[in-house]
Amino acid sequence: MPTIELSHVSKVYRTIKKDSGLRGAVKALFRPHYVEKVAVHDLSFHVDAGEVVGYIGVNGAGKSTTIKMLTGILHPSGGSIRVLGRDPHRERVANAREIGVVFGQRTQLWWDLALRESLNLIANIYELEPARYRQLLAEFAQTLELEELLSVPIRSMSLGQKMRAELAATFLHQPRVVYLDEPTIGLDVMVKERIRAFIRDQNQRNGTTVMLTTHDLDDIEQLCQRVIIIDAGSVVYDGPLSTIKQRFGTFRSIAFETAHPLEIEHLILPLGTAIASHGERALEVRFDRTVTSASQVATALMPQIEAIDFSLAEPDLESIIKQIYAGTHTAALREEVLV
Amino acid sequence: MRRYARLYWHFLLQRFKILLEYRMNFVIGAGSTVLLQAAGLLAVWSVMRQIPDLNGWTFDEILLVYGLITLSKSINHMFADNLWIFGRAYIRTGGFDRFLVRPINPLFHLLADRFCHDGIGNFVVGIALVLKASLALHIAWTPINIAYCLVAVVSGGVIFIALNLLTAVSAFWIIDSIPVTSAIFQTHEFAKYPLTIYSRGIGIVMTWLIPYGFASFYPAAHLLGRPIGVLAWLGPLIAVALITLAYRIWLWGLSHYSSTGS
Numbered sequence: 001m002p003t004i005e006l007s008h009v010s011k012v013y014r015t016i017k018k019d020s021g022l023r024g025a026v027k028a029l030f031r032p033h034y035v036e037k038v039a040v041h042d043l044s045f046h047v048d049a050g051e052v053v054g055y056i057g058v059n060g061a062g063k064s065t066t067i068k069m070l071t072g073i074l075h076p077s078g079g080s081i082r083v084l085g086r087d088p089h090r091e092r093v094a095n096a097r098e099i100g101v102v103f104g105q106r107t108q109l110w111w112d113l114a115l116r117e118s119l120n121l122i123a124n125i126y127e128l129e130p131a132r133y134r135q136l137l138a139e140f141a142q143t144l145e146l147e148e149l150l151s152v153p154i155r156s157m158s159l160g161q162k163m164r165a166e167l168a169a170t171f172l173h174q175p176r177v178v179y180l181d182e183p184t185i186g187l188d189v190m191v192k193e194r195i196r197a198f199i200r201d202q203n204q205r206n207g208t209t210v211m212l213t214t215h216d217l218d219d220i221e222q223l224c225q226r227v228i229i230i231d232a233g234s235v236v237y238d239g240p241l242s243t244i245k246q247r248f249g250t251f252r253s254i255a256f257e258t259a260h261p262l263e264i265e266h267l268i269l270p271l272g273t274a275i276a277s278h279g280e281r282a283l284e285v286r287f288d289r290t291v292t293s294a295s296q297v298a299t300a301l302m303p304q305i306e307a308i309d310f311s312l313a314e315p316d317l318e319s320i321i322k323q324i325y326a327g328t329h330t331a332a333l334r335e336e337v338l339v
Numbered sequence: 340m341r342r343y344a345r346l347y348w349h350f351l352l353q354r355f356k357i358l359l360e361y362r363m364n365f366v367i368g369a370g371s372t373v374l375l376q377a378a379g380l381l382a383v384w385s386v387m388r389q390i391p392d393l394n395g396w397t398f399d400e401i402l403l404v405y406g407l408i409t410l411s412k413s414i415n416h417m418f419a420d421n422l423w424i425f426g427r428a429y430i431r432t433g434g435f436d437r438f439l440v441r442p443i444n445p446l447f448h449l450l451a452d453r454f455c456h457d458g459i460g461n462f463v464v465g466i467a468l469v470l471k472a473s474l475a476l477h478i479a480w481t482p483i484n485i486a487y488c489l490v491a492v493v494s495g496g497v498i499f500i501a502l503n504l505l506t507a508v509s510a511f512w513i514i515d516s517i518p519v520t521s522a523i524f525q526t527h528e529f530a531k532y533p534l535t536i537y538s539r540g541i542g543i544v545m546t547w548l549i550p551y552g553f554a555s556f557y558p559a560a561h562l563l564g565r566p567i568g569v570l571a572w573l574g575p576l577i578a579v580a581l582i583t584l585a586y587r588i589w590l591w592g593l594s595h596y597s598s599t600g601s
Contacts, residue, residue, distance in 0.1 A: 013599060073439045089597060096442040110436045112357045122350045125441055127342070170540050 001085060002046035003177060003209045004070065009079035011040040011065050011233075017339040040233040043079070049176075050207040052199070054212065054224035054241075058325050062233040063213045065178050072212070083171035083177060097126065098177035101168055104182030109154045115165050116150040119172060133172070137331040140168040143198055159192035167195060175261050177209045178202075184216050196222050205228055217317040229324060237324065241317075248320045251284045254297055257309040350451040352370070358456055362425075365456055372416075372460030376409065380468075391599055397476040400563060405466025405531050407488075408494045408555035412493025412527065413465055415503060416458030418496075421449050422503040424521060426510030426513055435596075446504075448591060487558070494578035495554025499527070501581040502549065504589055511592035527551045546570070550577050 016032045040062040047053050057063050068074040069081055072088035072095050081088060088095040102110075109118040123133045141147045144164045154162060165185060169179060180199070184192045200223060202208045212223060220227060220241065227244065229237040237244065258281045269275070272291030276284040283305065286298050294312055301307075358365045385404065387398040396404075421429075429435040429449065438445040469488070478484065504522050510516035526544075530551035536540045545552040553574035561571035 015599070036553055071436075071440045073436050073597065077598075092439065093442045096440055099440065100407070102441045103433070105435065106433055106437075110353070112360070113353055117353050117356060121349060121353055124346055 002082075003049045003051075003084060004047040004211070005082040006042050006046065006066075006070075007080055009040060009066075010038070010075065010175050011038055011044040011069060012077045013037045013307070031188050038233055040069075040076075042234055043230070044237055045212065045228055047209060049128055049179045049209055049233065050224060052203050052210040052212065052224050054214065054220040054225055054227040055230070056220065056227065057230040061230050063230065065233075066230070067181055067211070067213065071099060071179060072096065076291070080136065085164070094212060097171075098176045100170035100173070100178040102163075102170050102178075102180045102183050102184045104163075107154055107161075107162060107166060109169055111155045111163060112153055114151050115146065115157075115168075118154065118165075119150075119169060122169050122172055128173060137168075138171060140171070143201065144168055144194065147306055151282055160187050163187060164193065164198075167198055172253075172322050174206060175208065178211070180210065180212045180214075182214055183212070184214065184219055185315075192216070194216070198221060201224050217321065221317060229321070231325065236263070238312075244320060244324075245317065248323065250285050250288050251319070252289050252294065253284050253313045254294060254301075255282065255283055255284045255311050255313065256301065256305060256307040259306045262305065269302070270297055274279065343444075346443065346447075347451050354454045354456075357469055368457040368461075369460040372457050373464055376461065376464040380405070385419065385449055396533045396536070399472050400559070402468050403472035403476065403530060404477075404555045404559040405535055406465050406472055408486050408495065408527065408530055408551070409461055409468060410465030410492045411499055411554035413458045413461035414479050414493070414496025415446035417455055417460075419500040419503060420455035420458065421453045421499070422507040423517060425449060425507045426514045426516040430510050430514050430596075432585070443451065445593070446586070454525065458592050473562075476563065484562065487561070491554075491558035491574055495551075495558075496575040496576035498574075499524075499553050501585040504552075504582070504585040508585075508588050508592035509598045523549060527554075530555045534554075536544065553577050589596055 005322075014034050014036055017035045019027060026102075043062070043066065051062050055063055057064070059204075065074065069076050069089055070083060072092040075089035083095055084098055102109060109115070111123065113121070119137060137190050141150065144167060146168060149157065150159055150167060152161075154165065157165065169185070174312075181256075183199075189194070190319060196219065199210060199212075203210055210223070212219060214220060221277055224241060226236065226239065227241050228235060253276055259278050262278060264275070264278055264283075267275075269285070270292055273285050273287040276286040278284065285297060285301065287294075300309065356511060372443065380402075383401060384398070387393065391397075393401060425435075429438075435445070435449075438448040441507050470479075473480065502523055503520055506520040507516050509519045513519070526549050529537065529541055529545055534545055534552050534556045537545075544553070545556075554569075557574060558569055560567045
């Protein structure tokens with residue numbers, strides 16, 4: 001049985017469209033004009049126990065809606081959801097015992113309470129055994145470097161400290177499934193590293209299933225074996241990270257620095273290339289390495305621009321995913337999903 | 340049930356730790372409600388000084404009505420103040436979602452999240468008023484009278500909470516529920532005085548529609564030995580019926596929330 005299973009899930013929000021002003025408000029009250037917004041459409045995927053899955057998409061793609069349905073906050077308009085064999089909305093309380101959630105932008109701790117008190121309260125809510133709680137607290141204090149923070153109220157913490165505290169609170173009841181919505185947003189590299197190490201550690205030691213939404217592709221590269229990309233409420237890619245890189249990482253780019261100001265319109269580009277960006281004395285050309293090669297591109301362009309320096313860039317995941325978001329590969333990806 | 344009682348205790352302990360940290364806040368909060376009550380009482384006193392009685396009710400008898408409703412209100416104030424700010428502080432910010440991913444009743448979580456110490460001031464004033472009135476009126480504190488008073492005050496508190504809960508549910512649709520809650524809540528001002536001084540209509544509304552009368556006038560009238568028949572005993576029933584209805588409607592609002600997410 002998969003840990004998380006969605007089949008043909010849809011979510012349609014019905015909202016009342018209001019005209020502006022008092023007149024609009026009164027009109028909306030007596031003769032409401034409903035507008036339907038499809039947030040998620042025919043969404044199907046499943047996640048097995050112990051997987052760490054990156055769930056990514058642009059803002060408004062339906063990520064948060066999915067997480068809210070998986071946690072039982074929202075119920076789907078159609079289709080069915082199972083988490084550990086349960087309907088997370090109908091069996092919200094039973095589900096809540098086994099899951100942990102981080103909503104990156106808001107805290108689940110008590111603003112005015114010292115961290116230790118907040119964690120005590122959470123331990124009480126989840127009815128943790130005192131001995132087990134003490135053991136976990138000591139463990140988390142060490143791995144998340146919380147010792148000196150235990151007596152600090154959340155309101156006086158920095159963003160990075162807050163997120164570490166947040167993770168301790170989320171994993172305290174040893175949930176079997178954890179949803180992390182933007183856990184590294186706005187944090188510096190050091191804190192990000194620590195947080196990733198903690199998530200990896202929890203996953204490896206306890207087999208915690210993790211679903212992670214993020215805009216930070218380093219999170220994905222370092223944590224996730226598998227990526228689900230959604231766009232406009234549907235899955236456009238579901239598979240290993242390596243496949244995306246292989247199939248869609250065929251683009252490379254060469255950056256040139258030139259001795260003289262460029263005359264872009266007079267450039268003759270070889271087949272399979274396109275200008276990615278240019279400045280007065282800088283030019284970046286993207287090429288498809290299945291059509292042409294770096295040396296061919298360089299040979300064709302060098303005589304035209306008098307380069308004083310040039311560099312070859314590896315494809316990074318960000319640019320690949322940008323292309324996918326932009327719809328460049330949507331058709332190809334859908335094909336692959338079907339196969 | 341025992342689990343929730345224990346949990347409430349833990350919430351309360353943490354709350355008092357915060358209050359101890361902000362000692363001045365605590366004093367000002369609880370003290371300001373005392374001052375507010377004093378101002379209200381001063382108004383009653385200056386009116387009553389001019390007239391021997393109000394429709395057959397003396398100053399001390401009115402104090403008993405006033406004191407009982409103050410006690411009932413303080414229960415609502417201490418234990419259910421979060422209902423006021425439910426929309427603004429929990430729905431609008433998304434903080435309510437945090438309650439929904441925890442394995443406890445979200446309404447319990449909402450109420451337990453903030454014990455409101457300002458209500459303590461109201462409670463103290465209420466006790467003082469009832470004691471003062473009972474001494475002046477020679478009401479004997481027999482075990483039966485004490486039990487009656489306790490049940491009346493708790494029922495009154497539950498009526499206050501139920502009405503605030505009913506109106507707070509509107510937050511699931513309109514987010515800011517304060518104006519709705521306020522509109523109903525303010526009518527309790529009528530129930531600070533004997534309902535017989537008003538026109539029949541107001542009496543009926545305060546008894547059957549917005550039954551704040553059971554938090555003040557009816558128990559006071561009973562303690563004073565005035566003939567009010569069965570109305571002296573209806574308070575607890577009304578309270579249970581109203582809180583049950585309010586909770587049902589809360590559940591209905593909750594199911595609306597889970598389909599819209601606001």
